[in-house]
Amino acid sequence: MTPAARVAAAIGILDQVLAGSPAEQALLRWSRASRFAGSADRAALRDLVFGALRRRDSLAALGGALSGRGLMIGHARAEGLDLAAIFTGTGHAPAALTEAEASVSPPDTLPDDLPDWLRPAWTRALGPQAAAVATAMTARAPVWLRVNMARTDPDRAAARLAEEGIATTPDGTLPSALRVTAGERLVARSRAYEAGLVELQDLSPQRACAALDLAPGLRVLDYCAGGGGKALALAARQPGLRIAAHDAIPARMADLPARAARAGAAIRIDTRPQGPFDLVVADVPCSGSGTWRRTPDAKWRLDQAALDRVVALQAQILDRAAGLVGQGGRLAYMTCSLLEAENGGQIDAFLARSPDFRAGQRHLWTPLSGGDGFFLAELHRG
Ligand SMILES: C[S@@+](CC[C@H](N)C(=O)[O-])C[C@H]1O[C@@H](n2cnc3c(N)ncnc32)[C@H](O)[C@@H]1O
Numbered sequence: 294m295t296p297a298a299r300v301a302a303a304i305g306i307l308d309q310v311l312a313g314s315p316a317e318q319a320l321l322r323w324s325r326a327s328r329f330a331g332s333a334d335r336a337a338l339r340d341l342v343f344g345a346l347r348r349r350d351s352l353a354a355l356g357g358a359l360s361g362r363g364l365m366i367g368h369a370r371a372e373g374l375d376l377a378a379i380f381t382g383t384g385h386a387p388a389a390l391t392e393a394e395a396s397v398s399p400p401d402t403l404p405d406d407l408p409d410w411l412r413p414a415w416t417r418a419l420g421p422q423a424a425a426v427a428t429a430m431t432a433r434a435p436v437w438l439r440v441n442m443a444r445t446d447p448d449r450a451a452a453r454l455a456e457e458g459i460a461t462t463p464d465g466t467l468p469s470a471l472r473v474t475a476g477e478r479l480v481a482r483s484r485a486y487e488a489g490l491v492e493l494q495d496l497s498p499q500r501a502c503a504a505l506d507l508a509p510g511l512r513v514l515d516y517c518a519g520g521g522g523k524a525l526a527l528a529a530r531q532p533g534l535r536i537a538a539h540d541a542i543p544a545r546m547a548d549l550p551a552r553a554a555r556a557g558a559a560i561r562i563d564t565r566p567q568g569p570f571d572l573v574v575a576d577v578p579c580s581g582s583g584t585w586r587r588t589p590d591a592k593w594r595l596d597q598a599a600l601d602r603v604v605a606l607q608a609q610i611l612d613r614a615a616g617l618v619g620q621g622g623r624l625a626y627m628t629c630s631l632l633e634a635e636n637g638g639q640i641d642a643f644l645a646r647s648p649d650f651r652a653g654q655r656h657l658w659t660p661l662s663g664g665d666g667f668f669l670a671e672l673h674r675g
Pocket residue numbers: 516517518519520521522523524539540541542545576577578579610
């Protein structure tokens with residue numbers, strides 16, 4: 294596909310997303326209907342679509358319209374591309390610019406690419422960093438790997454990855470973390486990954502798991518285990534943990550036994566955990582506002598009602614998970630959100646209604662420190 298044909302395809306996909314279709318689904322539909330497209334085309338298209346959604350409002354301002362076409366005109370202007378070479382109206386290229394499109398004058402200040410309704414909560418949560426974090430959310434997220442320290446060390450893992458064309462650089466603050474600088478799309482098919490030497494895991498959840506004190510023999514429950522990212526990270530850090538994994542939708546844990554086997558980790562699936570546990574990790578469903586670099590369409594889909602629903606669900610899960618913590622044990626509450634209602638506000642409300650728990654460490658990581666937005670609160674029982 295020519296660059297102009299890719300832009301034309303991106304316009305169609307963005308129109309579907311703006312009409313309410315999740316971006317992944319719209320991209321998949323396009324791929325299925327476009328057998329002529331190669332993997333380079335699909336990757337380029339994905340970059341165009343996700344890049345435009347991260348900066349939806351500012352590109353619309355530059356392009357003169359909140360439409361697929363407006364966003365792509367805005368993208369071309371933002372990148373300093375030659376509009377006349379893309380919008381030619383010939384072959385598979387998008388139609389030539391109208392006079393009105395050609396004469397759009399960019400505003401003095403571009404929007405911050407946050408939904409209007411959310412800006413007050415964003416500012417409350419992030420204070421003086423609010424604007425910088427909003428800007429950071431408009432960039433593509435790096436790919437992070439967690440070295441399985443139970444199997445190898447970062448230097449050896451990096452060398453094995455390099456043999457397969459995957460370049461990495463250490464994080465510098467967390468020994469297990471490698472940032473992928475080239476060959477990102479090769480990771481999941483690499484021998485190093487297949488052999489369980491590395492896992493795909495963002496830097497911030499790695500930091501959260503590294504912040505928890507562990508000791509051999511500890512009874513640990515990953516209460517919202519999903520694919521098991523947190524259970525695997527804890528198992529890799531501390532041999533001898535007795536780890537159980539639970540999820541309200543057990544099918545979400547379908548890949549966990551294979552992942553655990555690959556990593557050499559012993560993780561038991563437990564669909565009816567009874568407790569008591571020494572450590573219960575509750576990596577709860579959330580707005581995902583910390584991961585909007587990866588799922589930028591979710592930023593525009595979230596509304597107050599959906600946020601209220603997820604906050605209520607988190608409170609319910611917290612209470613259930615707390616009931617599984619033994620005396621002297623801990624609850625580690627985690628979200629990939631930056632919003633106070635899901636983080637500090639949720640924890641303060643829990644502590645107010647749970648006199649047998651007291652506050653422990655709390656951390657909020659933002660993209661300004663390299664990883665996704667992520668929150669950890671540790672709560673001690675007794
Ligand atoms: C943020 S995801 C977990 C991601 C996972 N910990 C990981 O690292 O890959 C939240 C999970 O909570 C699960 N969940 C939703 N409601 C739940 C509930 N009431 N009790 C337990 N798990 C629940 C969801 O099915 C989902 O898999």
